[in-house]
Each structure stands twice: as C-alpha cells, then as structure tokens.
Amino acid sequence: MAAVEAGLLLAGALVLLWLTITSDPDSVGRALAEVVYVGFFGVALAVAAAGLRRLAGWSRGPVVVLQLLLGLFGYSTAFPGGQPLLGIPLVVLAVAELYLLATPEARLAFLER
Structure with missing residues (x-):
C-alpha cells in the first residue's frame, strides 16, 4: 500500500510540475517548491516501502x-479547506496504512527479523 501511495505522490508531483509549466501561477517559486516537496515525500515513501517489503x-x-x-x-x-472529496480519502488511506503497520502480524514479522 505504501508503494502505491509513493507512486501516486510521484504522479502528483508530475501533474503539479505540468500545471506550473503550462499555467501562470501567482508565485513560480512557491509552485516549484510544492513540486519539490511532493516529489521528495514520494521518493522517501518509495524508499521506505522498499524497506517494508524487505522487512527492514x-x-x-x-x-x-x-x-x-x-x-x-x-x-x-x-x-x-472545504474539499472533503479529496481530503477524506487521504485520511482513510493514512489510517488504513497505520492500522496495517500496527497489526500483530506486522509487528511479529518485524520482530522475527
């Protein structure tokens, strides 16, 4: 699940970059900073997801x-922010991932390593 989130974050960074390039943002610096933040979190989550797969x-x-x-x-x-159709799925996704990491099976898998 973390790898899927990482892929979505990286795709979101590409979409933000495309929107920054093709539109006229109020602040190009802020728009590019947002692209960098989203891309950084996507890469960080991808690295951590690879670690989860190896039970690191x-x-x-x-x-x-x-x-x-x-x-x-x-x-x-x-x-x-007034965007429940965007925000609520993010909260549900985060809660589901945290739940899966806290299950006894997941904790036991990391303890046995």
Missing part, C-alpha cells in the same frame, strides 16, 4: 511519520 527495521518509522503527515494534510484539506 528502519522502514516502519518513516512510513508512520509520512502517514501521519498525510492524515493531517487530508484533514486540513477536507474540513478547513
């Missing part, structure tokens, strides 16, 4: 942190 002990921490950030972003998008 270091990989759970970054995935948990990124899921918490994704959940906060989804919440702020859904409720204060």
Whole structure:
C-alpha cells in the first residue's frame, strides 16, 4: 500500500510540475517548491516501502511519520479547506496504512527479523 501511495505522490508531483509549466501561477517559486516537496515525500515513501517489503527495521518509522503527515494534510484539506472529496480519502488511506503497520502480524514479522 505504501508503494502505491509513493507512486501516486510521484504522479502528483508530475501533474503539479505540468500545471506550473503550462499555467501562470501567482508565485513560480512557491509552485516549484510544492513540486519539490511532493516529489521528495514520494521518493522517501518509495524508499521506505522498499524497506517494508524487505522487512527492514528502519522502514516502519518513516512510513508512520509520512502517514501521519498525510492524515493531517487530508484533514486540513477536507474540513478547513472545504474539499472533503479529496481530503477524506487521504485520511482513510493514512489510517488504513497505520492500522496495517500496527497489526500483530506486522509487528511479529518485524520482530522475527
């Protein structure tokens, strides 16, 4: 699931880059910074997802942190931002990923490594 999220983040970074290039943003610097942030989080999540696949002990921490950030972003998008169709699926995705990482089976798999 983390690898799918990473792919979606990287695709989102490409879409943001395309929109920045083809439109007239208020601030090109801010728009490019947003592309860099989204791309960085996509790459970080992809690396952590590869670690999860190998059951590397270091990989759970970054995935948990990124899921918490994704959940906060989804919440702020859904409720204060007024975009529930975008924000609520992000919150559900983050909660599902955190739940899967906290299941006894997942914890046992990392303990046995």
